[in-house]
Every structure is written in structure tokens, then in C-alpha cells.
Amino acid sequence: MKNDDLYLEQILVGPMENFVYLIGSKSTREVAIIDPAWDIDVLLEHIQKRDLKLASVLITHYHPDHCGGGMGGHSIEGIAEVLEKEPVKIFVNKHEAEGLKKVTGVSDIDLNVVDSGDHLTIGENDIEFLHTPGHTPGSQCFKVNNNLVSGDTLFVQGCGRVDLPGSNSEDMFHSLRKLSSLPDETILYPGHHYSPQESETMGKVKEINSYLRIEEIELWNQIM
Secondary structure (H helix, E strand, O other), X not given: OOOOOEEEEEEEEOOOOEEEEEEEEOOOOEEEXXXXXXXXXHHHHHHHHOOOEEEXXXXXXXXXXXXXXXXXXXXXXXXXXXXXXXXXXXXXXXXXHHHHHHHHXXXXXXXXXXXXXXXXXXXXXXXXXXXXXOOOOOOEEEEEOOEEEEEOOEEOOEEOOOOOOOOOHHHHHHHHHHHHOOOOOOXXXXXXXXXXXXXXXXXXXXXXXXXXXXXXXXXXXXXX
């Protein structure tokens, strides 16, 4: 069912070609920002120029290119800088909260800890939190209507790495099986611009993404 109240915008940022998203309500002008990082002033100015009001921050996972913090000897702007100017709540999966605090320096008082199946309402829009571990223990996706913002769990052509601290290959397999069950008309919005397409229907992703065609854990383990 189409929802004419949904505001959904994809913004390309940073040298790692991250996608930041604004998701919210056209009628109330309230939006959540998903994975703000790299240039917070530009992102907040972008929101202000469009007469939008930042209501919350949603985090897919705790890697610094998605939320800020130290990376490779450099400091990346992120949610700490957001909170200095816009003191809103950060929604993070319960398995990711400790990692997020360690990486970014935010505290418990800044966090709204959620579980898979929890919901957030903005205007007429219902955002569902889906726990999809694998890339990190508390990686999560956000589903609203027929749209899925997937972070680094699923790309149009690929999936997140499973050879990093905190990652788990078998968890990723099960998360991808969960996402592959979504209706074909669902539109995937990934965490990075790693393919020619900036977004794609799940029907098409199932055709072109070889990771989603692996249905047996034994074969997955051989490949991964």
C-alpha cells in the first residue's frame, strides 16, 4: 500500500561512498537520519534547508564510517557531533549499544535501545527494526512500507564483510535468508554505493546478488 506521507531521501557522503538516509513524514516534516557521518554540518544544513526537523538518529551498526569515531588513525565526524547541535535520541540495537558507546563516546542517556520487531512512528509512517547480525553483532535494518534500509548487511551486489572483529559468517547467512524472504517489490537501500544501482527491488537483487542464492549453510561455509 502506497503511503504518500513518507519522506525518504538518500544522500551520498564520504570517501567510502556511504549512503546516509533521511526517513520520516512529509506532513509533520519530522525525519530520522540514518547513519550520519563524515560531514555533520553539511547534513544538518541539508535538513534545515528543506524545512525538516530532526527527530531521531537511527544506527545500522557501530563502524565509524556509519556513526563516527576513530578509524585508521583518523577521527570521523558522526553522532557525537550531531548531539552537540541536535540533542535527539539514538536508536540502536541492544546487541550493538556497548560497541556504539565505545566507538563514539556517547552514553546510555543518549540511547534508545531497541530489539528486533520494535517500531518507531514518524507521522503516518511505521518504521520496523530488524535485527540482522553478521557484519556486527547488532547490525539492524529499517523497514518502512515497501522500503528496506539495510546498512552493511545487504548490498545490491554483495553483503557486508564477515572477517572483522565481532562479525559472524553463519549469522550473516541467516540474516540474508531472512531478508531474501521479503516481497520482491521491496526496494533495497544499501549502506554504500558499491554497485551501479543506488537502490533496487528485492526481486532484482535476488537475481543478481549471488549471496542471496545460497540456500544451504554447508555451501555458504565452503564459500565464506
